[in-house]
Ligand SMILES: Nc1ncnc2c1ncn2[C@@H]1O[C@H](COP(=O)(O)OP(=O)(O)O)[C@@H](O)[C@H]1O
C-alpha cells in the first residue's frame with residue numbers, strides 16, 4: 001500500500017531548452033485512483049515514466065511510500081506498468097501468460113500458482129486459465145493482460161493510455177473493468193489518458209495538465225463545475241464549454257454581462273464575487289456549458305432576463321441528445337437540448353442561459369474569478 | 382595455447398616447411414589481418430595487430446598462401462565468435478558511423494562488399510531480418526543487472542518466436558536477434574490480423590517490433606527500443622543489414638520512437654539526410670510567402686498539419702482527432718494561412734508543412 005508524493009518535480013530532456021515538466025506537485029493518497037489528462041505532448045507520459053523510473057528526474061523529490069525513490073532502479077520501486085501494446089503470447093495458455101513474468105523473476109512455483117489463481121479469481125477468468133488467447137474475447141484478453149501486472153502484487157499500478165488501441169465499445173467496457181479492479185485490489189493507481197471522458201469516468205481525482213504544468217487537480221465534479229481557468233473549462237466536457245468575449249458592466253444597482261447583441265443580468269447572489277474579483281468594467285470571457293443553455297418554455301418564462309435570441313446554424317442529432325450550433329451576433333455556440341424538439345437550419349431559436357452555472361474568466365489571464373456556484377453533487381456524463 | 386598453432390603446425394608439416402612467430406614490422410603498414418607480404422626474402426603472414434608468422438624459406442604459389450590465410454581466417458572468426466561476437470562487433474562499429482556512412486553501406490557503395498564470416502549466423506536460414514533490442518541501463522549499471530535484463534529479453538524472444546539466434550553486446554546494451562522469413566510466417570498474433578494492403582510480413586514485423594518493445598519494457602522494466610533491419614537475402618548482406626538497423630535506430634531515436642522497421646517511414650529518411658544548411662534554406666522557403674518568421678506562426682501548427690494529413694485533409698475528421706470543434710479547427714487553419722501563406726486544406730501546401738513540421742524536432746534536438 002503506498003502513497004506517491006511528487007514534490008517540485010522537473011524534467012528537462014537533454015538538449016531541450018526548457019523543461020517538459022515544470023514544478024509538478026501532487027500528493028497521491030494510498031489506494032487512490034488518479035488520472036493524468038491533457039492534450040498530446042503536455043508531459044503525461046514523461047511524468048509517469050519518472051514515477052516508474054524509466055526517466056531520470058531533473059529536479060525535485062519523488063516518494064513512493066516512505067521512501068525517496070529518485071535514485072532507485074525501476075525494478076526496485078515496487079510498481080507495475082501496464083503497456084498498451086503488450087499483447088498476449090499466442091502459444092501460451094492464459095495461465096502461462098500470467099505466470100510468465102514471475103517465472104522470469106524465478107519466483108517459486110507454488111507462489112506463482114497461488115498468485116495466478118488469486119488474480120484469476122479477482123478478474124473472473126479462473127475458468128479460462130487453460131485456454132489459448134485465440135479462444136478469448138477481446139475483453140477477456142484485456143483482463144489477462146491486466147492479470148499479468150496484478151500477479152506482481154505491486155504497490156502502485158501505472159497505466160499509460162492502456163485502452164487507446166481498443167475499439168470504442170471495448171474501451172467503454174474496459175474503463176468499468178479497471179474501475180472495478182481498483183476497488184477490489186485497493187491499490188494506488190495512476191492512469192494516463194488524453195481522453196477527458198475517460199478521465200472523468202475513471203478518476204477519484206483528475207489532474208489536468210498543459211505544457212508540463214498542472215492546471216487543476218481535483219475530483220471530476222469539481223474540475224467540471226469549477227474549472228480554474230479557460231483551458232480546463234474548454235478541455236473538460238464534450239461538447240466543449242462555449243466562450244463569449246464581453247465585459248462586466250454596472251448599470252444602476254445591477255451587473256450585466258454584455259457582448260454584441262447579448263446582455264445578461266447577473267444573479268444578485270454573486271455580486272460579492274464580482275466586486276471582490278475586480279473585473280467590473282473589464283474585458284472578460286463568459287463560459288457556459290452546452291447543457292446550461294435551455295430551450296424549454298418553462299425556463300424562459302421563469303428567467304426572461306437570460307434569453308438569447310439566436311440563429312440555428314447546424315443541427316446535430318446524437319440520438320439521446322441534440323446539439324444545436326447557434327449564433328448570436330458574431331458569437332457562435334453549441335446548446336445541448338431535448339432531441340424531441342424540432343429545429344431547422346436558419347430558423348431563430350430562443351435559448352435561456354442558466355446563470356447559476358455560468359463561469360467568468362479574466363480575459364487577460366484566462367483565470368476563473370470563481371463565479372460559478374460551488375458544485376452540488378450531480379450525475380456526470 | 383594459441384588458437385592458430387594446431388592448424389599451422391598441421392599445415393607446415395604437410396609441406397615440410399619452417400615457421401616462426403615474429404613481431405609485425407611497424408615499417409610495413411596497411412596489410413590487413415591474414416594478408417601476406419614479402420620482406421627480406423621471406424613471406425610474412427599477419428596474424429593480428431602486432432604479430433606475424435614468418436616463413437624463412439618457403440617459396441610457394443600464391444594459391445597455397447591464400448589457402449593458408451583462408452584457413453586461419455576461418456579459425457579466427459570461430460575463435461572471435463566464442464568470445465568476441467562478430468555480428469555484435471560489426472553493429473557496434475555501425476554505431477560509430479555517420480548517417481552518410483551508414484547510407485553508403487546500406488546502398489552497397491562503400492567497399493564493404495568483402496564477405497565476412499558471421500559465425501553461427503551464417504548457418505541460419507535466409508532470407509530473414511536482424512532485430513536489435515536496445516535499452517539504457519538506468520540506475521543499475523552493474524554488469525550482472527545488464528546480463529539479467531538480456532536474459533529476460535531472450536526469454537521474451539523465445540516466448541514469441543519459439544527459438545531464435547541471438548547475440549548479446551553488453552556495451553549497448555543490445556541484443557541482436559535473427560528472425561528467418563519462414564519463421565515469421567509461422568508466428569501467430571494475438572488478436573486479429575489488421576486489414577493490410579501490400580506485404581503481410583511488413584505489417585507483421587511492425588507489430589512484432591512494437592510487441593517486443595512493450596514486452597521487454599514490462600518484464601525487464603527497462604526502456605527497451607526495438608529496431609528491425611531490411612530483409613537479408615544472404616549472409617553477404619549482413620553488414621548492410623546492420624547498417625540499415627542502425628539507420629532505423631537513429632531515425633527512431635530522433636523522434637522518440639520505441640520501435641521501428643526499416644522502410645516504415647521513407648519521408649523521415651529524406652528529412653534525416655539534410656543538415657543545418659538545408660534547414661536554413663527550408664526555413665527561408667517556408668517563410669517566403671507570408672514574410673512571417675516561424676516563431677510567429679500560431680502555436681500548434683505542427684499538430685494541426687499532422688492531424689490534417691492523417692485525416693486525408695478532411696477537416697471534420699482532423700477536428701475529431703484533435704478533440705476540438707470543427708469551427709475551431711477551421712479558424713486555426715485560417716490563422717495558419719494568414720501567418721504562413723500555406724493552406725493545409727490544399728494537398729501541396731499540407732505536404733510542405735508536414736515535411737517542415739517533421740524536420741523541426743531534429744533541428745531542435747541538434748541545436
Ligand atoms: N526522450 C525524449 N527526448 C526529448 N523530448 C522528449 C522525449 N520524450 C518526450 N519528449 C517531449 O516531451 C514532451 C512531452 O511528451 P510526453 O510526456 O510524451 O507527452 P504526453 O504523454 O502528454 O503526450 C513532448 O514535446 C515530447 O516531444
Ligand SMILES: [Mg+2]
Pocket residue numbers: 044045046
Ligand atoms: Mg503519452
